[in-house]
Amino acid sequence: xxxxxxxxxxxxxxxxxxxxxxxxxxxxxxxxxxxxxxxxxxxxxxxxxxxxxxxxxxxxxxxxxxxxxxxxxxxxxxxxxxxxxxxxxxxxxxxxxxxxxxxxxxxxxxxxxxxxxxxxxxxxxxxxxxxxxxxxxxxxxxxxxxxxxxxxxxxxxxxxxxxxxxxxxxxxxxxxxxxxxxxxxxxxxxxxxxxxxxxxxxxxxxxxxxxxxxxxxxxxxxxxxxxxxxxxxxxxxxxxxxxxxxxxxxxxxxxxxxxxxxxxxxxxxxxxxxxxxxxxxxxxxxxxxxxxxxxxxxxxxxxxxxxxxxxxxxxxxxxxxxxxxxxxxxxxxxxxxxxxxxxxxxxxxxxxxxxxxxxxxxxxxxxxxxxxxxxxxxxxxxxxxxxxxxxxxxxx
Numbered sequence: 602x603x604x605x606x607x608x609x610x611x612x613x614x615x616x617x618x619x620x621x622x623x624x625x626x627x628x629x630x631x632x633x634x635x636x637x638x639x640x641x642x643x644x645x646x647x648x649x650x651x652x653x654x655x656x657x658x659x660x661x662x663x664x665x666x667x668x669x670x671x672x673x674x675x676x677x678x679x680x681x682x683x684x685x686x687x688x689x690x691x692x693x694x695x696x697x698x699x700x701x702x703x704x705x706x707x708x709x710x711x712x713x714x715x716x717x718x719x720x721x722x723x724x725x726x727x728x729x730x731x732x733x734x735x736x737x738x739x740x741x742x743x744x745x746x747x748x749x750x751x752x753x754x755x756x757x758x759x760x761x762x763x764x765x766x767x768x769x770x771x772x773x774x775x776x777x778x779x780x781x782x783x784x785x786x787x788x789x790x791x792x793x794x795x796x797x798x799x800x801x802x803x804x805x806x807x808x809x810x811x812x813x814x815x816x817x818x819x820x821x822x823x824x825x826x827x828x829x830x831x832x833x834x835x836x837x838x839x840x841x842x843x844x845x846x847x848x849x850x851x852x853x854x855x856x857x858x859x860x861x862x863x864x865x866x867x868x869x870x871x872x873x874x875x876x877x878x879x880x881x882x883x884x885x886x887x888x889x890x891x892x893x894x895x896x897x898x899x900x901x902x903x904x905x906x907x908x909x910x911x912x913x914x915x916x917x918x919x920x921x922x923x924x925x926x927x928x929x930x931x932x933x934x935x936x937x938x939x940x941x942x943x944x945x946x947x948x949x950x951x952x953x954x955x956x957x958x959x960x961x962x963x964x965x966x967x968x969x970x971x972x973x974x975x976x977x978x979x980x981x982x983x984x985x986x987x988x989x990x991x992x993x994x995x996x997x
Contacts, residue, residue: 607633609997610743610752612734612772614641616986617969618758619717624994626724633752634726635745637733642714643767644760648983653710655689656682656987657980658702664977665985666851668785672949673974673985676957680991682984692716701832703979734759737776741964753964754997756957758990760970761943762787769937773947773971780962783948785973789940790851793842794859794931803898807836810892815865816845819858819928828852831865836895839935847978850934851944861927863891863899870921873909881910889924899923942982946973957993966993 611622614636626632640646645653660682665673686704689696694716695707706712721728735744737757743750759772774784796804817829828849835843841861849859869889876888886896888909900906903923905916912920934940947967951959957972959965968989976982 606751606753607631608752609633609754609756610635610741610750611756611758612636612737612743612776613758613760613969613971614638614728614730615758615760615969616642616645616717616983617760617990618756619721620987620990621756621758621966621968621994621997622726622728623717623720623724624991625997626721626726628995630997632721632724632726633750634721634728635732635734635743635750636728636730638768639731641718641728641730644764645714645717645983646710647767648710649705651710652705652708653713654699654703654705654980654983655696655713656685656704656984657977658682658698658704660981660984664981666790666944666975667949667973669949669973672952672954673988675954676988676992677984679955680988682980684991685984685987689713689716701979734772737779737965754966755964756966756968756993756997757947757971758968761946762937763789763940763943763970765937773967776965777947777951777967780959780965782951782959782961785945785948787943787945789934789937790944790975791847791941791978792850792934792936792939793837793840794846794850794853795840795933795935796929797932800929800932801840803902804836804840805838807894807898808838809836810895811835811843812863812892812895813865814843814845815862816849817860818849818852819860834861834863840931844978847941851975851977853931853934855933856930858928858930861929862925863895863927864924868921869924870917873912873917873920874914877909877912881908883909885909885912885920889920891924902927941978942975943970944973944975946971949973955992956996957989958996966997968993 608630609632611618611634622632622634694712741752741755757773814834815831830845830848832844886900889896903919957966969986
């Protein structure tokens with residue numbers, strides 16, 4: 602018996618897949634969305650503490666990582682953060698800005714999932730959950746555990762490998778390989794960093810301490826040395842986390858040194874010199890205006906002790922360096938289990954930037970996290986999902 606034929610089959614009912622399907626269905630295309638999960642949009646639902654950091658006001662191409670940094674420009678410029686904001690406002694979803702341009706729902710992230718499902722149904726698209734795509738064959742025959750399906754065009758929106766407990770797989774890369782399309786080796790991104798046992802001797806006793814910090818790569822004279830993030834830092838039992846660490850993890854490679862400034866915008870050595878005259882009797886750690894456990898650890902790491910008045914100018918300079926220029930070489934990351942997104946993916950040189958269509962396989966498109974485009978923390982990756990899904994939806 603011949604498989605039922607669809608104009609478009611979208612594999613993946615996440616942000617990018619649903620958005621693409623809605624756009625295609627609104628153009629009158631017969632669209633089917635397949636997903637192995639029992640519920641759609643699960644990453645949307647859990648994101649932002651359940652309120653979905655759905656985009657960012659400060660979207661800019663340099664805040665996306667790719668082997669081809671300019672690839673994302675076309676989609677991001679044609680469907681912007683302001684377009685998506687207008688869309689959720691039309692749906693009656695209230696939102697607010699937190700820090701650094703990050704936008705969240707006032708209520709539940711479920712509002713955005715519900716909006717997408719409603720829009721898909723109203724456009725005439727069909728959603729089938731609990732159906733696992735097993736392979737995409739030439740001629741766009743989709744093999745599933747519930748039989749075969751035929752399509753004129755296929756959109757792969759199955760994401761990357763991050764958060765496997767939610768069912769993430771490397772299916773998109775399998776499809777790419779089956780059609781001879783190159784894949785940039787995926788690796789975890791926006792992920793906590795881990796350290797050697799020797800470094801953990803300093804870090805582990807500070808577990809639970811958090812503070813604003815400036816984190817950068819320590820290599821001088823390289824473009825990446827200019828990348829720095831001034832956000833929260835959290836000491837954990839495994840290493841370092843918090844927004845500043847998650848951000849730098851996307852740029853970090855094995856063997857690379859990171860530089861941590863535990864008091865950005867301050868001059869600890871100058872503050873300590875100024876305080877010696879009136880507060881010289883204070884214990885050095887108590888004079889730092891840092892979390893107590895961290896202050897004592899910094900003083901010990903600088904090889905100092907005693908009262909503020911007892912410190913030489915050189916000692917206070919060493920203290921300043923211990924605070925502002927703490928250099929560490931991470932041993933690794935926590936991996937896919939806690940990574941928020943995937944670096945790498947389907948090689949952008951294989952895709953048309955306007956349509957996300959594979960150059961060598963007309964009718965096959967890759968969108969969202971499956972592609973080698975990874976945004977910063979803070980709504981950037983959702984905007985790439987909306988923009989890339991919209992772009993593909995205009996042509997499939």
